[in-house]
Amino acid sequence: MTKNLITLLNALAVFAVLLLLWQGLCLVLHLPPYMLPRPLTVGHAVIARFPSLVASLAITTEEAAGGLIASIVAGLLISLVFAQSRWIRRMFYPYTILLQTVPIVAIAPLILMWVGPGLLSVTLVAFIICLAPIIANTTQGLISVEPNLIHLFLMHNASRLQILTRLRLPHAVPSLFVGIRIAAGISVIGAITGELFAGSTRVGEGGLGYSILYASAQLQTDYLFALVLAATVLGFAFFFLVMFLEWYFLHNWHESARATSDE
Amino acid sequence: MSAELQVPEVSLASVTKSYGGGPPILQQIDLTIAKGEFVSLIGPSGCGKSTLLKLISGLTSITSGTILVDGMTPVDARETVSYIFQDATLLPWRTVTSNVGLGLELERVSREVRNQKVQSLLELVGLTHVARAYPRQLSGGMKMRVSVARALATKPRLLLMDEPFGALDEMTRDRLNEELLRLKAEQNWTAVFVTHSVAEAVFLSTRILVLAPSPGRVAREISIDLPSPRTSDTREMPQFESFVTEVSRALRGVQHA
Numbered sequence: 001m002t003k004n005l006i007t008l009l010n011a012l013a014v015f016a017v018l019l020l021l022w023q024g025l026c027l028v029l030h031l032p033p034y035m036l037p038r039p040l041t042v043g044h045a046v047i048a049r050f051p052s053l054v055a056s057l058a059i060t061t062e063e064a065a066g067g068l069i070a071s072i073v074a075g076l077l078i079s080l081v082f083a084q085s086r087w088i089r090r091m092f093y094p095y096t097i098l099l100q101t102v103p104i105v106a107i108a109p110l111i112l113m114w115v116g117p118g119l120l121s122v123t124l125v126a127f128i129i130c131l132a133p134i135i136a137n138t139t140q141g142l143i144s145v146e147p148n149l150i151h152l153f154l155m156h157n158a159s160r161l162q163i164l165t166r167l168r169l170p171h172a173v174p175s176l177f178v179g180i181r182i183a184a185g186i187s188v189i190g191a192i193t194g195e196l197f198a199g200s201t202r203v204g205e206g207g208l209g210y211s212i213l214y215a216s217a218q219l220q221t222d223y224l225f226a227l228v229l230a231a232t233v234l235g236f237a238f239f240f241l242v243m244f245l246e247w248y249f250l251h252n253w254h255e256s257a258r259a260t261s262d263e
Numbered sequence: 264m265s266a267e268l269q270v271p272e273v274s275l276a277s278v279t280k281s282y283g284g285g286p287p288i289l290q291q292i293d294l295t296i297a298k299g300e301f302v303s304l305i306g307p308s309g310c311g312k313s314t315l316l317k318l319i320s321g322l323t324s325i326t327s328g329t330i331l332v333d334g335m336t337p338v339d340a341r342e343t344v345s346y347i348f349q350d351a352t353l354l355p356w357r358t359v360t361s362n363v364g365l366g367l368e369l370e371r372v373s374r375e376v377r378n379q380k381v382q383s384l385l386e387l388v389g390l391t392h393v394a395r396a397y398p399r400q401l402s403g404g405m406k407m408r409v410s411v412a413r414a415l416a417t418k419p420r421l422l423l424m425d426e427p428f429g430a431l432d433e434m435t436r437d438r439l440n441e442e443l444l445r446l447k448a449e450q451n452w453t454a455v456f457v458t459h460s461v462a463e464a465v466f467l468s469t470r471i472l473v474l475a476p477s478p479g480r481v482a483r484e485i486s487i488d489l490p491s492p493r494t495s496d497t498r499e500m501p502q503f504e505s506f507v508t509e510v511s512r513a514l515r516g517v518q519h520a
Binding site: 146148149151152153154155156157158162166167170171173252253254 | 320322341342344345346348349350352354355356365366368369370397398399417
């Protein structure tokens with residue numbers, strides 16, 4: 001846990017240095033605020049428009065979290081099916097890769113067209129972008145059990161179900177978390193991408209993506225920066241929440257929860 | 264006398280094993296192991312000693328011949344057989360207690376009975392103080408001890424061991440060997456033991472089979488009639504030394520052949 005804290009502090013220190021450089025650069029080059037607002041101006045924008053910023057943030061959080069949680073549930077179920085046989089994997093695995101390689105910006109407008117703009121369609125975009133890493137990692141975890149452990153279970157006449165619930169599933173938990181960690185970061189990207197096409201998802205207001213479009217059209221560059229900052233904070237929050245959960249569930253037994261190395 | 268009348272614990276009749284039409288790993292193995300024997304398999308790498316153990320456990324199927332374990336097919340006999348692997352094969356997400364109870368749990372023994380049995384086993388192998396620890400907190404020797412306790416929890420009649428102490432330092436290995444014989448004396452199972460160590464084989468066994476490679480076959484059979492109970496003093500007896508010499512010579516013989 002202290003290790004996580006140190007990681008956090010290091011990241012914050014780098015952030016502070018970057019802010020200082022940024023402020024210095026604006027002062028030295030005399031850049032107009034609509035090109036590059038100073039950090040302090042951005043700070044003012046955050047405070048002045050705090051309620052609408054928080055409202056946008058809440059919408060995006062809801063969509064990203066919804067997509068992420070749905071992808072964990074669906075990804076785990078799909079992985080359980082994939083783990084059953086090599087043939088199933090051979091038949092369906094290429095589609096998982098397809099899911100990962102098709103650019104989400106190209107699919108997002110389609111989904112919006114099919115499902116209609118709103119919270120659901122944006123959540124769906126986040127869900128799709130999160131699914132592939134969850135499936136890929138969890139399936140790997142389920143099937144990469146050491147042969148001798150399977151032999152051990154067989155020697156005790158374990159059923160297929162017992163091998164799944166008592167061996168494969170717990171063995172896959174660290175890999176599942178690797179998938180969730182990747183998915184948590186990109187869920188925010190997915191939600192914002194969806195919002196760029198979705199317009200306002202609630203009457204009169206939209207998520208961060210919608211507000212970013214709006215702010216850039218209005219040349220409100222300081223608020224645009226505030227929104228980008230909010231998106232970054234959201235991504236970080238997700239990442240650290242997942243890291244905490246990972247630590248909570250795995251610190252007793254798994255190396256990856258104590259160091260960054262993975263077996 | 265009566266041993267002759269009993270069903271042997273393990274019997275192999277002209278057993279041959281090859282993988283996918285390749286050359287035989289094991290050829291025409293005939294072998295009978297009586298109840299209560301401690302038989303060690305020793306031989307150079309590739310002589311099929313681990314394969315032989317896998318055949319007796321039914322984890323690998325034979326190409327031709329017959330194997331009976333307590334008069335049954337290896338797979339049917341599994342309820343009375345335990346296997347100890349080269350590495351401890353503990354489940355890292357389970358505590359020591361829960362690892363030792365795994366076999367009982369898979370065989371659907373009730374939690375109450377299970378806890379009782381595990382408790383007394385932990386006492387038997389001296390692991391009570393680490394009952395709640397996770398495997399990663401244990402030394403190699405401790406892990407192996409947990410593995411042995413887990414194997415014994417299901418009250419096996421036959422114990423198959425594939426180089427269980429191969430990765431341990433010599434002192435730990437010697438101590439575990441002594442403990443293994445103490446447990447055997449108390450519980451009286453039959454053992455088939457694969458090892459690379461001549462001294463270990465001599466110390467533990469009532470009989471040693473020296474295997475020769477390509478194709479794997481039994482080249483020599485040496486009965487070890489050292490007095491029991493065997494203790495650390497046994498290793499200093501002159502007979503012990505001469506058995507070690509005899510087995511080593513046999514081993515050199517098959518390696519050069």
